[in-house]
Amino acid sequence: MRGVEYRGLTRIEGPVVITERSRDVGFNEVVAVYDRDEGRRLGRVVDMSEDWTAIQIFGSNTGLSAADSRVEFLGKPMQLRVGPGLLGRIFNGLGEPIDGYGNIFSSTCLDVNGLPINPYARTYPRDFIQTGISSIDGMNTLIRGQKLPIFSGNGLPHNRLAAQIVRQAKILNLGGGGAPEPFVVVFCAMGVKYDVARFFLDDFERTGVLANVAVFLSLADAPSLERLVAPKCALTAAEYLAYDRNMHVLVVMTDMTNYCEALREVSSIRGEVPSRKGYPGYLYSDLASLYERAGKISGSSGSITQIPILTMPNDDISHPIPDLSGYITEGQIVLDRELTQRGVYPPVAGLPSLSRLMKDGIGPGMTREDHKDVSSQLFAAYSKVKQVRNLSSIIGEEELSDADKRYLQFGERLEQDFLTQGEFEDRSIDQTLDLGWKVLASLPREDLLRIKKEYIEKYMNPFTAGAVLSPASEDWGSGGL
Template sequence: MKEYQTITEISGPLVFAEVDEPVGYDEIVEIETPEGETLRGQVLESSEGLVSIQVFEGTGGIDRNASVRFLGETMKMPVTEDLLGRVMDGSGNPIDGGPEIVPDERRDIVGAAINPYSREYPEEFIQTGVSSIDGMNTLVRGQKLPIFSGSGLPHNDLALQIARQATVPEEEEGGEEGSEFAVIFGAMGITQEEANEFMQDFERTGALERSVVFMNLADDPAVERTVTPRLALTTAEYLAFDKGYHVLVILTDITNYCEALREIGAAREEVPGRRGYPGYMYTDLAQLYERAGRIQGREGSVTQIPILTMPGDDDTHPIPDLTGYITEGQIYVDRDIHSQGIEPPINVLPSLSRLMDDGIGEGLTRGDHADVSDQMYAAYAEGEDLRDLVNIVGREALSERDNKYLDFADRFEAEFVQQGYDTNRSIDETIELGWDLLSDLPKEELNRIDEDLIEEHYRETEAETVQAD
């Protein structure tokens, strides 16, 4: 352990100190103030004779007389299966009044990249109970599927719904009731009110029993925000690859995380990139997102749902833009649909799950899942286009066929997307609902569905049956 009293500058969340020996990047630091308070930090940059340290608790109370101790190790997360059911702060310390954590081991929070050769391709269905995700943008184990939202939209309600409802259907069929499914919830920069809502919902629904919660609040130091997701992902990797759990990691809000990166970059006087964000933000986000996946020969998996609020609802903003390059699709929470009172307000048209085709089909979900999804997507898109035409020429000017597509779009939003935050639909219920909606269209319009499936599932109306007779 090396100790110095050589602080030369304090700038925002950073402390600069002179050293006479090499100091490792990411090394943990303890700073003791003249009043005897000990603060923790991490080496952000190390050059000959000078280091910059980011202080997790903030630099308040630190002056040039403070002592700096370099501990010779990087930050580690104490991991154990007993973390399930616990609530931690953004630095990994218990805040639920429970006992101290007795870890099985302590793991470096940076983690180890999964060797591409050892990765197993994601193709196993995760049921969230939300029709617009399960039916139209299916989530699979090992995928990273972000939620793109905006300020004031109910993305937190959607996140909580997924956290308490998500299951692995095969495990349930085996009688284990999803017992090997765990949720890691990492909150960054949220308000105390939001934190209270999260905890009340976790406790009310019993979801906390299979969850580990990390809470970084808005008034906590910004530097801590850069650590919180890494603690969460280190815990997820341990539960998945050492203990065999299928782990769903929900990270909210990635925008707050990126704002912390920008604040630290400004304190370091770095040359800014797009809109003032660091030029290395793409690499930094990739270090988080790419920790999702499956490893050959290991039972468990890490699946990620990062949530970000797009500043100004602009999906070309650097945060959603870079996230879209790294992840395998996105779920859009839409302001117009929210204004109609639809819950959850997911717009399926710009939403996408690039791995959906590999996660649905025989043995994974019902065999008609892909066909029904494709047909509903096409019908809803046509109905949405016709709404623009109605605004110009009026509904009376449209053909009977066009009016059926308009009706389909209305019913799709009112019955398929709309389900509330407490309704948990199985994949069978979701597809049956899809058939109910598609049966309002003439049979000849169902050109994306196999004829045998149409004969088996299409529900003709009484009028059509009489006409056929």
């Protein structure tokens, strides 16, 4: 059924068109704009007053005529058609299929803006996710239902890292003794180049996970307004899979910086007063409306775990985008350019990286009893390494004490043996913790102040005695170490 239609536009300002105020029009309502030559274009209501309504057009305004255009208010918000055939499909940023297989056969349509989750209904995230990456599993553990962004920079291997997490992430169910539970993946690309999108699609296809992935692509040549809708469509699909189909969903969104740039561009077109670095004052709440759609809900066995990727302009972690993202999310994985230049992959920076939910997802029955102590000691020792390296750059390495030189050697071993691993190397949590013990064995025992004595006796003695196996891992060393 068609909505009310009006003829003529008051004015056209880039992708925003202004028409006279009409009755029963709602914010974010979908609008169809018709032109005599260009056909039908979709848009949404973004602002209203008593006399006019502002509409954002999803696409170019080329060919629009203020006199000859017609506006139809469809009386509903933007919706995404969802159903069992969602996985294995590729959509554009507006949720329209672009893989040539036609529409999804389903009558279920969901509002892309989502529904706020009652805080009382949220379940606290506690389930350990094994990514197979030691720098994450050992020191910055990912928890099911968490939102843990990757802070990167131009030229750093964040796409390779995200693809590796998608391939290897699994829930182990160590306490229940069940088989590992796999994830389905919702991948959303905003403003990325074609080669980046092709990299992910090829990787999904090559590794056989494409059938369990729903892809939403808004490439660099797509209208900037489409970038603002793409993550909402992707998260709507994730909510359907998680809460209606009871699946574990991993949402990867790249690049959030492009999303924020599109938000700044649209804000400027609308004449809004800019805030820090020209971004709109509502950047925080807008990002929160996306990030807070992750989590677990009581009564549903499904979950949504988010890994947003953002490239920090000029590697500046205090830039508004990473700064505000860090406030909203539960930690961050920071990639370090210096580690990349030294050939370390993945180049996860030890000290700036953080997982705020890690403490509740590790330990006996979840990972291993010594996990917390090993992680804490690795952080403390690596912090000492940074101090010694700064001192060495001033006075020279030959002037350092023997203890300081020992920490320099520890830092090299940590980066080369623990942090560095192959792109297709999937380490178990036992292998990761055993590697941590092997690296810590190069330090004097009196320096291991953050580890319980019984753990040192149980887990470190095999390494100091030259043994190959640890008490918890019969096949240690099989992961390409």
